Amino acid sequence: xxxVNIQCLAHEDSIFYINELCRNTxxxxxxxxxRKVLYAIHEVVINSIxxxxxxxxxxxxxxxxxxxxxxxxxxxxxxGDAAGGFEECxxxxxxxxxxxxxxxxxxxxxxxxxxxxxxxxxxxxxxxVILKKRLQTEEKANEQLSCxxxx
Amino acid sequence: MNNYHVEIAIDHLxxxxxxxxxxxxxxxxxxxxxxxxxSVENGVGHYILDMNEVIHIDSTGFGAFVNxxxxxxxxATKIVIVVKDPLxxxxxxxxxxxxxxxxxxxxxxxLQLLNEGYQPPLSIHEY
Numbered sequence: 001x002x003x004v005n006i007q008c009l010a011h012e013d014s015i016f017y018i019n020e021l022c023r024n025t026x027x028x029x030x031x032x033x034x035r036k037v038l039y040a041i042h043e044v045v046i047n048s049i050x051x052x053x054x055x056x057x058x059x060x061x062x063x064x065x066x067x068x069x070x071x072x073x074x075x076x077x078x079x080g081d082a083a084g085g086f087e088e089c090x091x092x093x094x095x096x097x098x099x100x101x102x103x104x105x106x107x108x109x110x111x112x113x114x115x116x117x118x119x120x121x122x123x124x125x126x127x128x129v130i131l132k133k134r135l136q137t138e139e140k141a142n143e144q145l146s147c148x149x150x151x
Numbered sequence: 152m153n154n155y156h157v158e159i160a161i162d163h164l165x166x167x168x169x170x171x172x173x174x175x176x177x178x179x180x181x182x183x184x185x186x187x188x189x190s191v192e193n194g195v196g197h198y199i200l201d202m203n204e205v206i207h208i209d210s211t212g213f214g215a216f217v218n219x220x221x222x223x224x225x226x227a228t229k230i231v232i233v234v235k236d237p238l239x240x241x242x243x244x245x246x247x248x249x250x251x252x253x254x255x256x257x258x259x260x261x262l263q264l265l266n267e268g269y270q271p272p273l274s275i276h277e278y
Contacts, residue, residue, distance in 0.1 A: 012179055016154040035238055042209055046178040105246060106210035112245050 001071045002029060010052035010064035010081055018045050018066055022077075029070050036113035037075055037133050041066070043106040044079040044129045051083035051127075077131040085119065085127030155179045155207075159187045167197040167265060169258075173204035176212025184212060188219045198223055199261045202234040213242060220252060229269065231261040 004025050008014040022041050026034040048064050056062050065080040111117055116132035155175035162169040170191070176184055200220060202208070208216065224230050232254045234240055243249045250273040255261050 015177075015179055039209075039238065042177075042207075046209065046211065049178075105214060109210060109242060109245060 001069070003070075004068045006066040007063055010049050010060070010062050010083075012049060014064070015042070015045060015049070018042075022066065022068060025068050025070070026075070029075075031070065031075055031133075032135065033113075033133060037077070037131070040110045040113045040131055040133075041077055041079070043110050044077075044131065047106060048079055048081040048083065048127075048129075051085075052081050055083045073135045075133045078128055079131075080126055080128045082125055083127060084125050085121040157184055159184070161191055165196075167199060169199045169201060171201045171204065172216075175206055176208040176216060178209060178211045181211045181215060184215050188215060191219075193223070197229040197265045198231070199258065199265070200230060200232045201258070202232060202236075202239060205234070205236070205239060208239060208242070213246070217246070217248060224251070229265055231255060231264050231269075233258060233261050 002025065004021065006018060006021055008017060019038065019042055023034070023038055026037060031037065045064070045066065052060060052062050052064065062082050064082075065078070067078045067080075069076045069078075107117075110131070113133075114131045115134050116130070118130040118132075120128040120130065122128070155177060157175055157180040158171075158173040160171040160173070162171070174180070198220075200216075220230050220232075230252050232243070232252050233256065234243075234254060235256045240249075240254060243252070243254055248254075251271050253261075253264050253269055253271060255264065
């Protein structure tokens with residue numbers, strides 16, 4: 001198992017470092033769907049940065065965290081910030097986002113690329129997005145293919 | 152500090168205009184992307200939007216790109232998007248934009264579609 005924890009300013013300048021550190025981590029373990037996981041992480045990170053700037057202003061000193069936990073079968077990523085999260089995170093329905101609006105499309109992509117997306121709103125204002133991607137074994141892929149063929 | 156770059160080149164031809172997107176269309180470059188797209192003067196005829204040199208497009212870049220394309224398209228103006236990258240093609244499919252903008256891999260395919268006067272499965276109004 002490999003665990004990598006990143007803590008940095010929730011600022012646009014941090015995006016490059018987070019992207020590169022996450023890419024290097026996933027490359028090290030040779031995770032097959034690396035690009036999709038990286039895409040999802042990037043989307044959550046820009047949401048966190050935007051939400052933090054909205055809450056604290058452009059010149060804030062708030063930090064954010066990105067934790068990657070990998071094992072043979074799964075990658076789990078937890079992105080945390082102090083921006084307060086959603087008011088009703090459990091009921092947030094991203095599938096009905098207006099696709100022609102400039103924003104709101106990010107979570108649609110995230111949900112498509114990841115197996116599980118969870119939100120945790122803590123009482124102290126900390127907000128976490130948890131992403132999980134399981135390794136697609138050949139056996140599972142064949143099962144899905146045969147199901148699709150049956151339908 | 153910005154480690155990401157973006158370039159958009161425009162080529163107005165007799166029958167259509169070509170726009171070449173290169174680099175990163177992401178949160179870090181979005182202000183520049185929007186500024187360039189706003190400065191694009193309407194050309195004559197149809198458009199080919201080439202994304203084969205795009206390294207990464209995130210939801211903010213995708214939003215700016217699609218809104219730009221949406222503003223260009225009408226009954227008389229056709230748009231074809233050229234992109235080979237499977238992930239970017241998948242983004243268009245997730246958003247179902249492939250139903251209003253044809254997405255092909257090469258310029259030859261794009262020109263052929265424009266010359267044949269394609270009809271997308273959905274018009275911009277039906278989307």
